[in-house]
Amino acid sequence: MASTMERHLNVVNPSVSQSHVADLRHPVKCSPVVIDNIVLNGPTVDVHAAESFIHQAMEMIMDEAVKRATNVREKVCEWRSPEQLKDLLDLELRDGGESESKILQRCRDAIRYSVKTTHPRFFNQLYAGMEPYSMVASFITEALKPSLYTYEVAPVFTLMEDAVLRKMIEMIGWEEGDGLFNAGGSMSNMYAVNLARYSHCPDIKEVGLSAAPRLVIFSSQESHYSISKAAALLGIGTKNVYVVPSDKRGKMIPSALEEQIKTAKSEGAVPLMVNATAGTTVLGAFDPIEEIADICEKYNLWLHVDACWGGAALMSKKHKHLLKGIHRANSVAWNPHKMLMACLQCSAFLIRDKTSLLQRCHSAQASYLFQQDKFYDVSYDTGDKSVQCSRKPDAFKFWLMWKALGTRELEQRVDRALAMARYLAQEIKKREGFCLLMEPEYTNVCFWYIPPSLRKLPEGPELWKKLHTVAPVVKERMMKKGSMMVGYQTHRDKPNFFRMVVISPQVSRQDLDFVLDEIHNLGSDGRID
Numbered sequence: 001m002a003s004t005m006e007r008h009l010n011v012v013n014p015s016v017s018q019s020h021v022a023d024l025r026h027p028v029k030c031s032p033v034v035i036d037n038i039v040l041n042g043p044t045v046d047v048h049a050a051e052s053f054i055h056q057a058m059e060m061i062m063d064e065a066v067k068r069a070t071n072v073r074e075k076v077c078e079w080r081s082p083e084q085l086k087d088l089l090d091l092e093l094r095d096g097g098e099s100e101s102k103i104l105q106r107c108r109d110a111i112r113y114s115v116k117t118t119h120p121r122f123f124n125q126l127y128a129g130m131e132p133y134s135m136v137a138s139f140i141t142e143a144l145k146p147s148l149y150t151y152e153v154a155p156v157f158t159l160m161e162d163a164v165l166r167k168m169i170e171m172i173g174w175e176e177g178d179g180l181f182n183a184g185g186s187m188s189n190m191y192a193v194n195l196a197r198y199s200h201c202p203d204i205k206e207v208g209l210s211a212a213p214r215l216v217i218f219s220s221q222e223s224h225y226s227i228s229k230a231a232a233l234l235g236i237g238t239k240n241v242y243v244v245p246s247d248k249r250g251k252m253i254p255s256a257l258e259e260q261i262k263t264a265k266s267e268g269a270v271p272l273m274v275n276a277t278a279g280t281t282v283l284g285a286f287d288p289i290e291e292i293a294d295i296c297e298k299y300n301l302w303l304h305v306d307a308c309w310g311g312a313a314l315m316s317k318k319h320k321h322l323l324k325g326i327h328r329a330n331s332v333a334w335n336p337h338k339m340l341m342a343c344l345q346c347s348a349f350l351i352r353d354k355t356s357l358l359q360r361c362h363s364a365q366a367s368y369l370f371q372q373d374k375f376y377d378v379s380y381d382t383g384d385k386s387v388q389c390s391r392k393p394d395a396f397k398f399w400l401m402w403k404a405l406g407t408r409e410l411e412q413r414v415d416r417a418l419a420m421a422r423y424l425a426q427e428i429k430k431r432e433g434f435c436l437l438m439e440p441e442y443t444n445v446c447f448w449y450i451p452p453s454l455r456k457l458p459e460g461p462e463l464w465k466k467l468h469t470v471a472p473v474v475k476e477r478m479m480k481k482g483s484m485m486v487g488y489q490t491h492r493d494k495p496n497f498f499r500m501v502v503i504s505p506q507v508s509r510q511d512l513d514f515v516l517d518e519i520h521n522l523g524s525d526g527r528i529d
């Protein structure tokens with residue numbers, strides 16, 4: 001106890017004068033209670049000092065992490081090596097605390113050396129851009145610190161989560177459903193695997209893996225690695241994820257899926273679920289859900305659609321055909337923090353179920369949280385559906401921006417991002433030295449840049465080998481210059497190429513032109529080969 005109090009006292013900033021702290025204590029008349037030489041009367045934190053610090057910090061956050069971070073004339077990143085950065089940041093935690101001005105400087109430095117993922121020229125990930133409403137929602141939830149296990153402690157956010165889930169369920173095309181927001185798409189995919197298995201062999205919850213036969217999951221070669229992770233974590237085993245080949249465009253081949261299911265059966269294993277991807281991570285390909293659903297019905301398999309990236313197309317009348325058949329899925333993972341720009345993390349896991357499967361599969365009925373004799377309707381205590389205990393109200397970040405923008409604006413953003421990707425593909429085809437891997441289906445635009453020195457080489461292993469080194473060098477140069485961030489990678493047998501992703505309405509045609517110009521500027525000096 002004493003040590004906890006001591007730690008608590010150390011939190012008091014030394015810049016706060018002793019007399020100021022004393023002012024906050026209870027009237028002098030009241031005799032002090034002392035235990036272990038520690039005065040217990042009155043709080044030991046200075047509320048006014050805390051408020052003033054937060055105020056100063058908020059102004060600084062506004063200037064540095066919002067205005068400057070999103071200013072196209074500023075750098076996307078100020079690159080430092082890990083060694084340099086360790087020196088710059090003075091990371092060691094010491095016995096004594098520091099002054100507020102020092103701490104504010106530390107905040108400034110943290111912002112300065114962080115990558116500005118909200119900058120209009122950040123294209124490195126499947127999320128980007130600054131969404132003001134979602135950001136404000138994040139600030140609010142950080143300030144309020146609610147946890148989403150019970151209505152009692154998070155009444156507003158419990159109802160908001162429910163409202164957002166209902167709307168997403170409607171957009172998927174289900175009449176009824178259930179779901180929850182959780183910490184990222186990888187977790188949502190893990191939930192899918194766990195629910196599929198639980199619905200197949202409910203005994204597993206109590207008696208463990210011995211209740212299950214060898215179960216097999218089918219997922220395409222283009223699918224996200226989180227399916228493998230889920231298989232490893234849940235005791236299914238990564239070798240029991242059968243990799244279904246995809247076609248040249250990156251879409252799962254349904255006939256190959258059926259072959260794999262037959263193979264699993266012939267081995268005496270039990271086919272459990274198919275993971276179809278709507279918007280693959282690299283190519284942005286959409287698996288043919290309708291045909292995959294037919295196969296799932298035929299063999300009685302759970303169909304999960306990983307729409308973490310491509311789910312946003314459901315917002316668009318023009319593009320939702322990409323996910324045709326998604327209403328036949330048993331479960332869907334959909335990340336509003338990607339294309340829809342909600343702040344990290346915001347990931348929904350949704351299931352078509354009317355039987356409280358989520359609750360039955362995950363509940364532990366902790367008696368200190370989920371008392372059944374509360375004075376309100378305990379069906380609003382939704383936390384036991386989750387494998388987490390504390391859980392952030394991530395749905396609020398999506399709810400607030402959806403309220404502010406309306407479905408129509410969200411739809412227009414998605415349509416614009418896809419149109420931008422088409423523009424970029426057209427430009428790539430027009431420009432010398434640029435070569436498109438394939439026409440984009442979504443907003444992933446994959447292409448090679450071929451420096452002038454390599455342009456005369458005939459197509460073949462020598463060119464591939466040299467081309468392979470181009471993207472990493474251009475990437476290094478763009479990072480060190482801080483002008484933009486675009487990802488690159490290999491894929492199957494292809495040499496390194498760039499993957500551009502368009503998401504944010506902050507991005508203009510001019511930014512896309514800049515990306516191509518800049519890649520050429522950084523890569524055309526003949527020093528690459």
Ligand SMILES: *Cc1c(COP(=O)(O)O)cnc(C)c1O
Binds near residue numbers: 186306347
């Ligand atoms: C991003 C992504 C995921 C993982 O989502 P996280 O929120 O990053 O964990 C899963 N599947 C696909 C297709 C993705 O693009």
